[in-house]
Amino acid sequence: MSSSDDPFDDLLNLEEQYYREGYEQGLKDGAEAGRVEGYSLGLRKGFExxxxxxxxxxxxxxxxxxxxxxxxxxxxxxxxxxxxxxxxLRSEKKDEMPESGDARLPPIHSNPRLEKNIEMLYGLMEPGTLSTDNDDEAVNDFDSRLKGAHGKLRIIERVIGEGTTGRNVTALSSPPGKNENIEDVGNIRPPTEAKPTEF
Incomplete structure (x- = not known):
């Protein structure tokens, strides 16, 4: 009796057969689930x-x-x-009846460097120039522009004194004095040591 006629051959190979079937089914289910998960993740990250x-x-x-x-x-x-x-007529109406709910932000006393940084921040995030393509080049371009915009944001906030905690906004938004540089306007004060509280 040859080995090919052995009736137990199929029984001995059941493990390999089930492994192969499970692998193929898992591959198919994984590819389908991966597309759905990738699509929802892409939508969420794109929105953010x-x-x-x-x-x-x-x-x-x-x-x-x-x-x-x-x-x-x-x-x-x-x-x-x-x-x-x-x-x-508009100016007369404004003089006669000031609107009670008309709250305005104080003007920023600026200089050419601050104006340039604000323009660059706007230019980096201008909607018409941001690509919505999903290729590596477009994603890397968007990420680098977003990183650059965050850098400009920190510079502008430091100069005008907004967006940071514990800073005096009115003191920093006053007009710069004679021979004063933009670097001197937003100097960062060293942190004070906190004294431990006693109970």
């Missing part, structure tokens, strides 16, 4: 990244609108679009 980009861009817009030079330019553009009489 573009939400952060929008937050940084909106901060740049608000800061730019608080710089007196840009405020004057915007007012001139608005007045150029309306007649002089309409502009006079």
């Amino acid at each position: 990244k573009f939400s952060e980009a929008g937050r940084l861009q909106s901060k740049a817009v608000v800061w730019a609108n608080r710089i007196p030079k840009y405020q004057q330019r915007r007012q001139q553009q608005q007045q150029g679009g309306t007649s002089q009489r309409e502009g006079d």
Whole structure:
């Protein structure tokens, strides 16, 4: 009797047969689950990244609108679009009835370097220039721009004294004195040692 006619051959190979079937089924299920999981992870990460980009861009817009030079330019553009009489009527209404809920942020006393940093922050996160492609080059470009924008954000916040805790905003937003550099405006004070509290 030859070994090929052995009736127990199939029984002895059951382990390998079930392993092969389980492996193929797992591979198929894993590929399907991986696509679904990858899609949801991609949506979540994309939302987080573009939400952060929008937050940084909106901060740049608000800061730019608080710089007196840009405020004057915007007012001139608005007045150029309306007649002089309409502009006079609007200013009279503002003088007569000040709106009680009209809260305005204080202007930023800026310098050319701060203005350049704000413009660069806006340019890095400008929506039309951010790629939504899902290839390595586009993702790396987006990540490097986001990293650069965070660096600009820290510089701007340090100069104007906003966004950091424990800083006096009014003292840092005062106009710089004669011969004062931008590096001197936002000096970081050394941390004070905390004394242990006694109970």
